[in-house]
Amino acid sequence: MLFESPRAFLRALPRVQQDANGIEILATTAQFRTRLLEQIAQAKQRIYIAALYLQHDEGGAEILAALYAAKARQPYLDIAILVDWHRAQRGLIGAAAQSGNAGWYQSEAQQQQLEVPIYGVPVQTRELLGVLHLKGFVIDDTVIYSGASLNNVYLHIGERYRADRYHLIRNQILANSMVQFIQEALLSQTAVHRLDRPSIPSTKDIRGTIRLCRQQLKSARYKLATNTPTPTGLAITPLVGVGQRNPLNRVIVKLIAAAERKIVICTPYFNLPRSVTKIIKQQLKKGVQVDIIVGDKTANDFFIPASEPFKTIGALPYLYEMNLRRFAKAQQTAIHAGRLNLLLWNDVGHSYHLKGIWIDDDYQLLTGNNLNPRAFNLDLENALLIHDPQQQLAASAQIEQTQIRQHTQRITHFAELETLADYPEKVKKLLRRLSRIRADRLLSRFL
Template identity: 60%
Template sequence: MPSLFKRSLLPKLRSFPLTADAVTFLSGAAEFRRCLLEKIASATRRIYIVALYLQQDEAGQEILDALHAAKQARPELDVVVVVDWLRAQRGLIGAGKQPGNSAWYQEMTRTHASEVPVYGVPVQTRELFGVLHLKGFVIDDCVIYSGASLNNVYLHKFDKYRYDRYHLLQNRDLADSMQHLVQHGLVASKAVHRLDLPNLPTTRSLRNDIGDLRSRLKHAVYDTTQGTTDKSGLSVSPLLGVGKNNPLNRVICELIASAQQQLTICTPYFNLPLAVIREVNRALARGVKIDIVVGDKTANDFYIPPSEPFKVISALPYLYEISLRRFAKRHQRNIDSGQLNLHLWLDGDNTYHLKGMWIDQRYTLLTGNNLNPRAFRLDLENGLLIDDPKGELQAPRRTELAQIFQHTRRIERFQDLQTLPDYPTGVAKFLKRVSRVRIERLLYRIL
């Protein structure tokens, strides 16, 4: 497929060949939790867990207990947990002063005979300016890929769930590549320290090491020397990116530019980077049918009901709705013709966390990238690009999309979305204030 980019990455990507039966789609968060626990219990060689956070709650405890049990049963197991350094050392937003998950990790190590090291990766010196947003668990030769972190709602431990995508890829070369990046690109860094041991260094004392790590990560790639550039069969390419114009960002834009018939985009936070907006507009201009699925503002994980006290963080879902309304208004003609379809996901009081893309009948992108300016500039992100030139995964692909669309409604007119006068008093007052002092654009860049 010809590329519209002068220095295209897409045709040059090295990939690992796959068989159709090596790719499994899981239908929900509860199944994801069961699968993860089963894989941990049956692991024989390695378990590498990489997530933004492993939360101290019932589901998090279940996961960490399972890791300790697996290590105790098979001491030769290589077990590593990697989470964001800063996120692990603070409490939940809005929950007051808390010790953070690191205190729990230390208690678990102190009270268990088995050792499960938990490493903290500082992508930046402040959480606001970048976090570890890598996804993918490596268990033996299986890669379990999801945008989910590890807590009650992401794992549907009780009544509520946070909806994400969940895939299993059985491929030793892919698993080796992802482990190698974690082991040599992250854990080996001087900036990375174990959170499950006492006497943690301060972030301030690590400033130089953190700067060095971030510089190295800007040039880091997954090892694909065991892969191929042959594009004739089903394959998967791991992608890594941090900072402006990184390879993952470039491939995302190239994928949109390559679409000829159909493009589907999922993002929980509608705040598309300018580069993505441009490619979406070009795709519409050349006649591509586009579906964009976002969460209803009440299905956003930052949403706080109006009955509760106002917090600044609760304004975020409304900011995203404002952004979506502007986009819909600009493209009302495409919405009227059916070429552009904007879908709002809502299922009771559950939340929505899906991200990824489906391009024509060929490409599927699995990623934790939120397709927003923060993901494109600040956070350390990754993704798995599945290339399916022969259509071997069309059936599970249709199944996944049908499940996603099951709880959506189409926006018929931009007026269907609320505006400032409709918002709770605290939210409206805050948004008016930030608009007056013109920091709204800055908020869109970092949140």
């Protein structure tokens, strides 16, 4: 229907029934690492992992070693690791030139002499224009869903951690659907190549197949059995999308519009798409309470302390803070009235990577989507929409939110946020130059 309500739209989505006892929320990064390693060690049939990257450091090495050990114990174990094609073949942003993680994958494969395939998925011909931001670890019939990638900081090896959300969901139908998508929509593509084998083709040589792959991904969907009755209780809808006006984007906007009492949003980078900002403003005018939990600039993964050499990428956290200040200034009346709560997360020395949406007490969105223009237009993203009409998960959701909020501070007035005049001189100089040529607006579409 042309004018169907947001809730009617959400209720019409295909979904799979879920047992409330089959969902477990992990509270810390360290717990995520422990449970992921336990699940890998216990795997009997399959391990499918999708992440932005599997890093060549102690954390990544621990995961890769566990995968090889699992394959050694179970020779017929079906394993597929998917990472972004571009990210795997370069060094860290701002670091010296490196061969990337692909060389490490090949070295480990030669030493181990076991098949643990690691695939590079090129979502675009250039990393700036789109990456594999698909999330989810499927181990047998359990889905571990998190926005985390696999390295030291995401696995809390060492002093620092990067906070994320971590859900263990036991559901065979959901797990099958996510594996089927990987097999049919990604591994079948001629643009997708093994990175653990030598002679990787250059991006230039496969440009044509990359473009074809992206075009086909625009129509790819998670498939659910159609011969089963629609669940009336707790249920999950897997969602995927890439490019402008994709189905996941539409669900996110409809989900926020469906709120009748309260919206809670987590995003690490405050750079909301216009469609999301517009619907949030509409909901505030209706009297709906909106809580947005965003990382303080010092909790941003691109933040560079004053004690370290400045790099251009270090200006990003300041750009996000400027966005937040403008939004807070425009909505100061709602902040003062308590309808809008802007909460800055900051656990000193650590970083913030949480994403997700809670609507009233009956909808949750688990996602790696950063709710920014890049996620809405460029990257391949996915999410799990949980519908909980009987509010079986309300208590656990409240516990999770309480844990997240323990490191937050509410902004009571936009003036509490710093301005350009307060920033370090090198940041100030760069942002002024970008602003003069309006490059800051262009950057917001890509970063």
